[in-house]
Amino acid sequence: MKRTFTTLLFTLLLSRVFGQTFPVDTLYKSGPVDNRINVVILGDGFTKEQLPKFNEEARKFAEFFLDYAPYNKYRNYFNFFSIPTPSEESGVTNPGTAPDAYPDQPVTQKKTFYGGTFGSSIHRLVTVNYGVAFNVLAANFPTYDLTVMLVNTEFYGGSGGSIAVHTLNQSANTIGAHEIGHTFAALNDEYWAGPQYGREAPNMTAVTDRSRVKWKNWLDIPGIGIYKHGEDGPAATWHKPSNATCLMEYLNQQFCVVCREATTETILSLVNPVEKIEPGNASEYLVTEPAKFRLGLLKPAPNSLHVEWDLDGKKIAAGVDEITLAPSDLPATGKLTASVFDSTHMSRSEELAEQRVRKIEWNLKSNSPAILKINASDDSLCVGGFVTLTASGCPGEVSWSTDDTANSIRIQPDKTASYTASCVATDQKASITITVLPLPVIEVTNNGPYLEGSTVVLNATGASNYTWKGPREFTATGAEITIPLAIKEHSGKYSVKGTDVYGCSASAETELLVERLLAVGNDPEEWVRVSPNPASDFIKVATNISGKSTLTLLDLSGKIIRTKTFTRETELKLPVQAGVYLYKVTNGEREFSGKLAVQ
Amino acid sequence: MQLKFSFLYLLIIASLFGGCSKRAAVLDLNDVRMFNPESADQILFLEFRVSQPEKGSLEQISLVSSVSGTGKLKNLRRPVEYPYRIQVVPRYRTSAFEVPMIFEHPLFREVEVPDPSGTITRKKQFASEGSFTMRMQADPNIEKLDFYSLKPGQQPVKIYTLNLKQ
Numbered sequence: 001m002k003r004t005f006t007t008l009l010f011t012l013l014l015s016r017v018f019g020q021t022f023p024v025d026t027l028y029k030s031g032p033v034d035n036r037i038n039v040v041i042l043g044d045g046f047t048k049e050q051l052p053k054f055n056e057e058a059r060k061f062a063e064f065f066l067d068y069a070p071y072n073k074y075r076n077y078f079n080f081f082s083i084p085t086p087s088e089e090s091g092v093t094n095p096g097t098a099p100d101a102y103p104d105q106p107v108t109q110k111k112t113f114y115g116g117t118f119g120s121s122i123h124r125l126v127t128v129n130y131g132v133a134f135n136v137l138a139a140n141f142p143t144y145d146l147t148v149m150l151v152n153t154e155f156y157g158g159s160g161g162s163i164a165v166h167t168l169n170q171s172a173n174t175i176g177a178h179e180i181g182h183t184f185a186a187l188n189d190e191y192w193a194g195p196q197y198g199r200e201a202p203n204m205t206a207v208t209d210r211s212r213v214k215w216k217n218w219l220d221i222p223g224i225g226i227y228k229h230g231e232d233g234p235a236a237t238w239h240k241p242s243n244a245t246c247l248m249e250y251l252n253q254q255f256c257v258v259c260r261e262a263t264t265e266t267i268l269s270l271v272n273p274v275e276k277i278e279p280g281n282a283s284e285y286l287v288t289e290p291a292k293f294r295l296g297l298l299k300p301a302p303n304s305l306h307v308e309w310d311l312d313g314k315k316i317a318a319g320v321d322e323i324t325l326a327p328s329d330l331p332a333t334g335k336l337t338a339s340v341f342d343s344t345h346m347s348r349s350e351e352l353a354e355q356r357v358r359k360i361e362w363n364l365k366s367n368s369p370a371i372l373k374i375n376a377s378d379d380s381l382c383v384g385g386f387v388t389l390t391a392s393g394c395p396g397e398v399s400w401s402t403d404d405t406a407n408s409i410r411i412q413p414d415k416t417a418s419y420t421a422s423c424v425a426t427d428q429k430a431s432i433t434i435t436v437l438p439l440p441v442i443e444v445t446n447n448g449p450y451l452e453g454s455t456v457v458l459n460a461t462g463a464s465n466y467t468w469k470g471p472r473e474f475t476a477t478g479a480e481i482t483i484p485l486a487i488k489e490h491s492g493k494y495s496v497k498g499t500d501v502y503g504c505s506a507s508a509e510t511e512l513l514v515e516r517l518l519a520v521g522n523d524p525e526e527w528v529r530v531s532p533n534p535a536s537d538f539i540k541v542a543t544n545i546s547g548k549s550t551l552t553l554l555d556l557s558g559k560i561i562r563t564k565t566f567t568r569e570t571e572l573k574l575p576v577q578a579g580v581y582l583y584k585v586t587n588g589e590r591e592f593s594g595k596l597a598v599q
Numbered sequence: 600m601q602l603k604f605s606f607l608y609l610l611i612i613a614s615l616f617g618g619c620s621k622r623a624a625v626l627d628l629n630d631v632r633m634f635n636p637e638s639a640d641q642i643l644f645l646e647f648r649v650s651q652p653e654k655g656s657l658e659q660i661s662l663v664s665s666v667s668g669t670g671k672l673k674n675l676r677r678p679v680e681y682p683y684r685i686q687v688v689p690r691y692r693t694s695a696f697e698v699p700m701i702f703e704h705p706l707f708r709e710v711e712v713p714d715p716s717g718t719i720t721r722k723k724q725f726a727s728e729g730s731f732t733m734r735m736q737a738d739p740n741i742e743k744l745d746f747y748s749l750k751p752g753q754q755p756v757k758i759y760t761l762n763l764k765q
Binding site for chain 1: 632633642644646663664666667668669670671672673674675677678680681682703709710711712713714715716717718719720721722730731732734751
């Protein structure tokens with residue numbers, strides 16, 4: 001009897017909204033529905049008078065979502081819509097029967113459009129009638145990609161599933177973001193949900209080999225590793241990339257870089273960044289006069305799209321959305337290809353990078369007479385570089401001044417020179433000069449060795465732009481680099497790549513040494529004593545270790561002021577201004593450092 | 600009284616979706632609300648009711664609503680990890696690759712429970728009645744949909760067939 005009655009109510013509720021249409025409000029539209037990710041926001045417990053409030057809340061969620069990484073890089077890849085459906089009563093049902101029910105929340109039964117209710121056994125589990133929601137979506141926005149349901153109450157709650165449900169509580173937005181992580185990028189939970197959830201996923205694996213684990217390219221990022229889900233049982237066989245620092249584990253965290261990568265790749269698989277091409281490429285294009293070929297691109301922010309233009313497989317331009325070709329630029333027929341690649345830093349996947357290349361091709365025909373021309377992939381290059389010379393306009397064999405015979409040759413000139421192509425069939429000749437630029441000479445210094453705590457200064461000269469790399473994933477740009485509060489682990493080789501105004505690059509290296517600063521102690525057994533400290537015009541240094549010892553006095557930047565070699569005992573004059581200095585005494589493998597106050 | 604309600608329920612079901620039975624049913628796409636046979640790209644929303652009269656018995660399934668919309672779906676489907684699932688296999692009139700669609704089993708679910716502290720837990724939710732909606736791209740070559748119940752440690756059991764007519 002009870003079941004039959006429930007079934008009847010369910011059926012009646014569904015039939016009430018069956019195929020019912022509602023206005024669909026646009027919250028944020030960046031482009032056509034078929035080339036965007038469309039998020040539809042529904043609302044429950046908003047009366048007719050409260051529908052403006054619903055739209056405002058929906059807009060707030062859209063802004064929250066679009067500001068969330070990595071979605072924030074691809075804001076214009078998303079559309080947001082809301083479907084306002086008026087509820088008879090405002091709010092949400094609260095059965096008040098769960099042990100964790102909020103004491104200050106009134107127990108109430110509300111007649112709402114989607115029947116939203118707090119849980120009867122777990123209070124914060126807020127659910128709605130999915131059947132009603134799907135009927136509204138079917139009749140009003142069948143092509144939705146993601147759906148979020150906002151429930152009109154400030155009390156915290158929500159639930160997962162193909163529709164992310166959450167309340168208007170300020171902390172509840174991340175429930176939606178977490179659930180969309182499951183739906184959108186097939187992310188797994190990074191909290192241990194039980195052995196039934198162990199599966200290979202972008203952020204879960206049984207692989208522990210650092211060279212094979214699917215997030216191997218991110219292991220250099222602080223916090224990313226291969227963490228067991230648990231210490232024993234099935235949990236110990238499954239691994240995650242982060243430990244308590246990802247939204248897929250805790251709702252108060254951001255996505256970890258691995259989850260961002262999976263999310264970014266999903267965005268890029270669903271939305272084509274090439275929105276428009278001019279002219280169309282459905283049929284062969286006859287070039288009778290200089291013609292523009294243009295791409296309408298959907299650019300992320302910052303723009304990570306890289307465009308390369310090839311004519312018959314030879315690169316003719318890069319980094320531009322349009323090029324102009326004249327009939328004389330072309331052979332009688334040719335194929336123009338534009339390759340668009342998203343070089344986003346949000347993904348380091350080599351496999352998926354290939355799928356991110358979109359190619360557009362035009363079959364071209366030129367009405368120009370066959371004039372022998374040479375196209376160079378670059379008309380100037382740096383020493384050591386290669387350039388490809390391609391002859392066009394010759395109906396037969398082409399011979400070159402390099403003694404090669406081919407339409408296209410690849411050369412590595414060591415100085416500026418001219419190259420000539422000869423068309424055997426028409427007896428035409430054409431020449432081109434390739435300019436070879438010298439490489440910059442980079443010099444690099446570091447003024448070390450340094451003591452821990454001092455500021456390291458690295459200097460490079462000889463170019464106009466510099467890129468540095470060093471230990472501990474160190475990277476920097478600029479001619480002079482400082483590393484404040486240096487520690488011993490900063491020691492190592494630092495390489496700098498310098499690029500001059502012509503784009504020619506060369507590299508140099510410097511070895512940086514940062515030495516440990518040992519603590520000063522009062523132990524009489526210590527092997528070295530420095531006194532007086534504070535000092536005024538001299539210090540006396542005594543050691544109980546035999547053999548030669550070296551005393552070095554440095555300023556706080558690590559610059560050496562004085563060095564003296566001694567046996568057992570020495571005095572050092574202090575021709576320095578008042579302040580704090582560093583001293584270092586070494587004897588074989590032993591080293592002792594400390595601070596010295598000069599009055 | 601009980602008889603009256605049962606009769607009323609059956610009457611509504613029969614009037615809305617004639618032709619459905621427990622193990623097999625026929626859906627004429629022309630009867631699907633808002634279905635446009637002229638449009639090449641149609642999306643079907645099929646709402647099913649699932650029940651299990653006795654513990655351990657075979658699930659009973661019936662189509663309770665069908666709506667169509669125009670457009671093309673992107674290949675975006677939430678993965679279902681919990682081992683209790685409903686698997687729907689499209690069977691084609693012509694040779695085609697049958698890609699099963701997996702849905703959360705409405706009677707055996709585990710739901711994520713959020714907490715204001717940021718932690719998330721999972722909670723089992725078993726029921727004797729429930730429903731699920733499948734959304735799929737309409738394809739005139741699909742002859743029928745076979746529904747299987749997947750449970751841990753058990754072979755898939757076919758519980759329902761929906762024959763499609765157009």
